[in-house]
Amino acid sequence: MLTVHDFETAARAKLDPVFADFIAGGARDEITVRANETAFGALRLLPRALRGSAARELGTTLLGSRASMPILLSPTAFHKLVDPEGESATARAAAATGTIMIVSMASTVAVGEIADAARAAGGPTAQLWFQLYIQPDLEITETLVRRATDAGCTALVVTVDSPVLGANERNRRNGFHDLPAGLRCENLRDLRDGESGHVRQIVMSPELNWGHIDWLREITSLPILLKGVLHPEDARLAVRHGVDGLLLSNHGGRQLDTVPATLELLPEITAAVAGRIPVLLDGGVRRGTDVVKALALGAAAVGIGRPVMWALAEGGEKGVRRLLELLREELDDTLALCGASGLNDLTPDLVRPAWSGRLFGGAVS
Numbered sequence: 001m002l003t004v005h006d007f008e009t010a011a012r013a014k015l016d017p018v019f020a021d022f023i024a025g026g027a028r029d030e031i032t033v034r035a036n037e038t039a040f041g042a043l044r045l046l047p048r049a050l051r052g053s054a055a056r057e058l059g060t061t062l063l064g065s066r067a068s069m070p071i072l073l074s075p076t077a078f079h080k081l082v083d084p085e086g087e088s089a090t091a092r093a094a095a096a097t098g099t100i101m102i103v104s105m106a107s108t109v110a111v112g113e114i115a116d117a118a119r120a121a122g123g124p125t126a127q128l129w130f131q132l133y134i135q136p137d138l139e140i141t142e143t144l145v146r147r148a149t150d151a152g153c154t155a156l157v158v159t160v161d162s163p164v165l166g167a168n169e170r171n172r173r174n175g176f177h178d179l180p181a182g183l184r185c186e187n188l189r190d191l192r193d194g195e196s197g198h199v200r201q202i203v204m205s206p207e208l209n210w211g212h213i214d215w216l217r218e219i220t221s222l223p224i225l226l227k228g229v230l231h232p233e234d235a236r237l238a239v240r241h242g243v244d245g246l247l248l249s250n251h252g253g254r255q256l257d258t259v260p261a262t263l264e265l266l267p268e269i270t271a272a273v274a275g276r277i278p279v280l281l282d283g284g285v286r287r288g289t290d291v292v293k294a295l296a297l298g299a300a301a302v303g304i305g306r307p308v309m310w311a312l313a314e315g316g317e318k319g320v321r322r323l324l325e326l327l328r329e330e331l332d333d334t335l336a337l338c339g340a341s342g343l344n345d346l347t348p349d350l351v352r353p354a355w356s357g358r359l360f361g362g363a364v365s
């Protein structure tokens, strides 16, 4: 396994095609799925020379949580679909690497158990954040927040791009609508009478509004990030509503199709928040160079979604660990080649659009 794409190929060879499609797929024509990766390819890096340093510092602190590198595990549902130990295996790999795992509310291991696995592998400083779909039944949401807080999660990541579930037509064609027998959304156990972790218990609520964020702000002292804000005006509103950070995300192209690539939106979103809160980004990050481009354009860190599922499918805990080490090596190598000794050296002047004839006044095309 030498690249993220090797993990994708290996996972596809191993997995039930229905599950492989669930992971790879996106909404409708998957235009945004492709755009996320393409956007990184449309930028070029412009390195500095003779700024040598013997070692690079990759560590960072995000909203009080220490991370050994600016690459987080974005929340992905249903890890037991691809590995019998599910999220516990993922958490051990993240903790051993010293980076932050954002636990999906739709995890197939309960968040408390995931936290135990993370601490066993990474010690007391292992960092987990918890992703939340605010439920219209606020009592249920409050219970979920309490479960995450009791487990030791150090931030809440509220997904706001899912008033309804994205239309994944691969899943529809494959008839994949629910978890196979024996697997459950363990965080949802015993929330309502007679329901014990059914996926359909998770309500995607079209009524959500800023009042819900204000309410959440009142009931928790954990930092709150919003995941899925795309419009710069909403980024400004987030700051005004006391949100602590943004995870700039289009859900890996799985919600509204044809929204821009997240990288494309990054300059506008960082301008809108004007340094008041950190902006993280996910979507299409597959290489160390992608991480550097996002950070150069103002992201505090990036998240990876599908690569984690592929690595977990390929090799369980070891696979995820190898994936994270690989990305760390690529990031370190890219920093060195760019003449950067740390993340603060990554500035916008290191990035430019790919060459086009227009640079020559249209003389060459």
Ligand SMILES: Cc1cc2nc3c(=O)[nH]c(=O)nc-3n(C[C@H](O)[C@H](O)[C@H](O)COP(=O)(O)O)c2cc1C
Pocket (backbone or CB within 6 Å): 022, 023, 024, 036, 074, 075, 076, 077, 104, 105, 106, 131, 159, 227, 249, 250, 251, 252, 253, 254, 282, 283, 284, 285, 303, 304, 305, 306, 307, 309
């Ligand atoms: C299989 C899968 C499951 C996901 N589950 C969730 C989830 O439960 N909650 C959420 O907010 N985002 C979820 N996402 C979106 C990811 O958090 C992330 O935004 C996206 O995968 C990033 O793009 P990438 O896959 O290109 O790295 C999921 C994505 C995938 C591929």
Ligand SMILES: CCCCC(=O)C(=O)O
Pocket (backbone or CB within 6 Å): 077, 106, 199, 202, 251, 254
């Ligand atoms: C209710 C599970 C949601 C999973 C999800 O967010 C995704 O597959 O993108």
